[in-house]
Amino acid sequence: MIWLRSLPLAARIASLVLCAIALLTLIGPWLSPWAFDAIDFDGAWSAAPSLSDRHWFGTDALGRDLFARTLTGGRVSLLVGLVGTLVSLLIGVAYGAIAGMLGGRIDALMMRAVDILYALPFLFLVILLMVLFGRHLLLVFAAIGCVNWLDMARVVRGETLAIKQREFIAAAEVSGLDTSAILHRHVLPNLLGVIVVYATLTVPQVILMESFLGFLGLGVQAPATSWGALISEGARDMETAPWALIFPAAFLLATLLCLNVLGEALRKALDPRRR
Secondary structure (H helix, E strand, C coil), X not given: CHHHHCCCXXXXXXXXXXXXXXXXXXXXXXXXXXXXXXXXXXXXXXXXXXXXXXXXXXXXXXXXXXXXXXXXXXXXXXXXXXXXXXXXXXXXXXXXXXXXXXXXXXXXXXXXXXXXXXXXXXHHHHXXXXXXXXXXXHHHHHHHHHHHHHHHHHHHHHHHHHHHCCHHHHHHHHCCCCXXXXXXXXXXXXXXXXHHHHXXXXXXXXHHHHHHXXXXXXXXCCCCCXXXXXXXXXXXXCCCCCHHHHHHHHHHHHXXXXXXXXXXXXXXXHCHHHC
């Protein structure tokens, strides 16, 4: 954890902002006097932000409180980012490390399969999965994670090929360790820094994918919501109620910016060769 102290000021600020956003999305909806799906029949619909009626971010076109909906949508977007990244890590690290360790024709065959999957449009795969299994939040997790692992597999495979050329791997082979033992004892521990850095950079990518799907109406379904879905709704009413677009877009922009700043700082801290 020593490298955390060496992070630049911008990365530390980004970490604090991310923690604040995560904490606000967790406890914020409970602080609101309105449920995220409750309609205020006594107030004006598409009302501007106001402290008097306790609609701090205003209301949407159906009279629902935007403060509660923005923070509740943040829960979904952050959860999709974390779970989607975890899925891509599990698949990508295992696939890339095995391909790099085995090498030869097996490696070539496995990576050609990755190239083929790369050629398939992401949106087409998501729509196909939804047609086959229906729309569900868990499907969004699986769809994004099962597509996003391709980048991780390539990165891990390249690092594994480099690690294989190190002297300690040759010593492990001479000592009689099999490929599985070398992979677990020597290769994966040396990949930890790369995995941590790439995971930090993958989370904003996954959140952006979910937001894109939500903007197209292919993400989470009502009454649930996400930042992408809120931005899609706000874009339709931006001329009459710009606050419906500004607040969820600001939260999404701040989260993505902080994650990218933190990921870049971690990349430099954990891999001094790339500074």
